Amino acid sequence: MTILAVIGGSGAEGSGLAVRWAAAGHTVIIGSRSAVKAEAAAAELSALLPPGASSLAGLENAAAAAAAELVVLSVPYAAQVDTIAQVREESQGKVFITVGVPLMPPKVSTVWHAPGGSAAQEAQAQLGEGVRVVAAFQNVSAGHLKDLAWEPACDVLVTGDQKEAKLQAMELARAAGFFAVDAGPLANASVVEGMTALLIGINARHKVQGSGIRITGIARE
Amino acid sequence: MTILAVIGGSGAEGSGLAVRWAAAGHTVIIGSRSAVKAEAAAAELSALLPPGASSLAGLENAAAAAAAELVVLSVPYAAQVDTIAQVREESQGKVFITVGVPLMPPKVSTVWHAPGGSAAQEAQAQLGEGVRVVAAFQNVSAGHLKDLAWEPACDVLVTGDQKEAKLQAMELARAAGFFAVDAGPLANASVVEGMTALLIGINARHKVQGSGIRITGIARE
Numbered sequence: 001m002t003i004l005a006v007i008g009g010s011g012a013e014g015s016g017l018a019v020r021w022a023a024a025g026h027t028v029i030i031g032s033r034s035a036v037k038a039e040a041a042a043a044e045l046s047a048l049l050p051p052g053a054s055s056l057a058g059l060e061n062a063a064a065a066a067a068a069e070l071v072v073l074s075v076p077y078a079a080q081v082d083t084i085a086q087v088r089e090e091s092q093g094k095v096f097i098t099v100g101v102p103l104m105p106p107k108v109s110t111v112w113h114a115p116g117g118s119a120a121q122e123a124q125a126q127l128g129e130g131v132r133v134v135a136a137f138q139n140v141s142a143g144h145l146k147d148l149a150w151e152p153a154c155d156v157l158v159t160g161d162q163k164e165a166k167l168q169a170m171e172l173a174r175a176a177g178f179f180a181v182d183a184g185p186l187a188n189a190s191v192v193e194g195m196t197a198l199l200i201g202i203n204a205r206h207k208v209q210g211s212g213i214r215i216t217g218i219a220r221e
Numbered sequence: 222m223t224i225l226a227v228i229g230g231s232g233a234e235g236s237g238l239a240v241r242w243a244a245a246g247h248t249v250i251i252g253s254r255s256a257v258k259a260e261a262a263a264a265e266l267s268a269l270l271p272p273g274a275s276s277l278a279g280l281e282n283a284a285a286a287a288a289a290e291l292v293v294l295s296v297p298y299a300a301q302v303d304t305i306a307q308v309r310e311e312s313q314g315k316v317f318i319t320v321g322v323p324l325m326p327p328k329v330s331t332v333w334h335a336p337g338g339s340a341a342q343e344a345q346a347q348l349g350e351g352v353r354v355v356a357a358f359q360n361v362s363a364g365h366l367k368d369l370a371w372e373p374a375c376d377v378l379v380t381g382d383q384k385e386a387k388l389q390a391m392e393l394a395r396a397a398g399f400f401a402v403d404a405g406p407l408a409n410a411s412v413v414e415g416m417t418a419l420l421i422g423i424n425a426r427h428k429v430q431g432s433g434i435r436i437t438g439i440a441r442e
Contacts, residue, residue: 110409111408111409113334153437153438182426183419183423184330184331184422185331188331190332190415191412191415191416191418191419194411197405197412201403201405202402202404202405202436202439206439211436211437211439212436212437212438213435213436214435214436214437215433215434216432216434216435217374217375217431217432217433218427218429
């Protein structure tokens with residue numbers, strides 16, 4: 001079991017993943033800009049856990065990252081640079097999973113590639129070579145995550161340049177109830193991030209909230 | 222029923238789609254740089270059609286495009302500019318479907334975005350505003366297409382800037398046996414094209430030949 005910091009863990013996506021990881025037995029620390037907000041989110045999320053599960057803790061971002069073995073970043077793209085600056089030192093030597101997607105309002109259903117290739121590659125550049133960045137969960141709709149009985153139909157595509165770091169992220173995807181697929185190097189994150197814009201448009205046209213993607217033609221153990 | 226030109230129709234992907242469209246009752250003209258090669262491919266593909274089906278014809282690229290109501294381009298990215306130059310005039314006023322994917326050897330499992338955003342957007346720029354470009358079939362593995370009994374598990378994501386043109390492409394995807402999904406404007410083609418690099422890597426890691434993607438969370442009629 002791993003000690004995870006979920007930076008941006010008071011948001012919809014981060015908090016949903018945090019609950020699922022805590023339910024699976026991981027020690028989860030919700031990170032937020034404000035320790036008070038982090039503690040409140042942790043208390044609220046702990047109430048969703050089954051009886052007997054260990055509860056979640058809440059800390060200010062830097063303290064959350066410092067206390068964790070693995071850091072998950074789940075903040076809006078607009079907040080990514082400032083948030084990473086808060087946890088950069090505390091993340092050195094660790095695996096760092098980016099969940100966010102660069103979207104360009106108001107046309108969020110049109111693909112917009114981040115100047116650095118992808119949000120994940122920009123995170124890697126900012127964090128430096130001492131941090132192993134992996135991108136995952138970009139195509140997961142936050143909607144049902146907090147319902148622990150919900151079984152996702154969509155897959156989690158995982159990209160990154162270090163095999164071991166990717167395997168850790170894939171294990172966390174499985175812990176959250178997803179089928180995980182190794183989707184290649186971090187350079188491929190631009191496609192996984194961009195797919196979210198397509199899914200937002202598909203949601204609108206099909207009048208649903210949680211379309212996703214699934215890889216076909218492979219064995220699913 | 223539509224008169225379709227499949228430019229590059231002697232290749233694996235183009236010929237597979239051509240057979241399926243001919244079997245569905247469309248009139249299909251195989252286009253190639255050489256009329257002789259086009260005719261040979263058409264004769265070979267006609268032999269795969271069920272008894273009583275209309276046969277395919279073969280013509281040199283420009284003549285094929287001229288004779289068609291709708292043009293499908295299925296050539297390697299490296300040949301795209303030269304091939305479009307051959308059919309540019311003959312394609313004016315028509316719907317033009319790009320099937321190709323820009324890949325950068327030797328690392329074809331790493332995403333590489335075409336300088337113009339995507340191969341489809343580059344085709345649109347070269348063809349001009351008088352041609353309605355749609356991107357489709359990028360994620361379809363050629364392997365099983367010629368087996369008319371084969372039922373694909375993967376979806377066809379269709380991107381384009383004109384609704385009617387997209388609907389025609391979606392109808393052709395259904396005629397070829399696929400579930401078709403409107404994936405937004407042509408700007409989104411970069412993601413659909415790039416997904417093919419991810420699938421090539423997934424094929425290698427899972428030791429399969431035809432991984433694909435499927436959209437989850439929407440009604441599938």
